[in-house]
Amino acid sequence: MMTGLDRISYQSRWRHIAPEWKFLLWLLLMVLAFTLPVLGRVMTLLFTAALTCFVARISLWRWCRWMALPLGFLLVGVLTILLSIGRDPQSLWWGISIGHYWLGITPSGIITANDTFWRSLCALSATFWLVLNLPFDQLIVLLQRARVPRLITEQILLTWRFIFILLDEALAIHRAQTLRFGYRSLPKGYRSLAMLVGLLFTRVLMRYQQMATTLDIKLYQGDFHL
Structure with missing residues (x-):
């Protein structure tokens, strides 16, 4: 997304x-x-x-x-x-x-x-x-040509990637709650929001573990090919 x-x-x-x-x-x-x-x-x-x-x-x-x-x-x-x-x-x-x-x-x-x-x-x-x-791909090129340290560039790349993961998971949970009338009233809305934050943290950790497993399968050695 x-x-x-x-x-x-x-x-x-x-x-x-x-x-x-x-x-x-x-x-x-x-x-x-x-x-x-x-x-x-x-x-x-x-x-x-x-x-x-x-x-x-x-x-x-x-x-x-x-x-x-x-x-x-x-x-x-x-x-x-x-x-x-x-x-x-x-x-x-x-x-x-x-x-x-x-x-x-x-x-x-x-x-x-x-x-x-x-x-x-x-x-x-x-x-x-x-x-x-x-x-974003041009931003990475610009950082490389500006001789920005590779570690900082990789951190920016991973942060950008996890922003989309976070948004994707949050929208999926919010859509499911809306279909179940989780935001029909103010008290239910607060309760649903609290559940969304808790589930979001768990889902993001799961996505991170999946990404780590994928990198291990591809013999990740600590460097991304930028």
């Missing part, structure tokens, strides 16, 4: 372009995200969104929905930058009194929060572009 992001990366218009060029373009977009002023970051964000939708063959609405997933964490971080606590209300653009302190917004906080928001959003869109256009 492949996730939606992984499937799109294999259907990209730039599927056969060398991974080094994709990585260099990602580096360029990241440099622009951290060096340009706010207006330049907005233009870079729009360019990256248009390029991603065209190359990855996805709609703008779908891109916006996926970008909205980490946006909540970003807004929480920006909010902590925007709000300030102090004793002097004169330094605040807007504030409320909390005992002997004032909680509010300073002009410098607005500038910093605005700068951080667009920088983070631009960098996030660049990374999202790389994920949607760099299939």
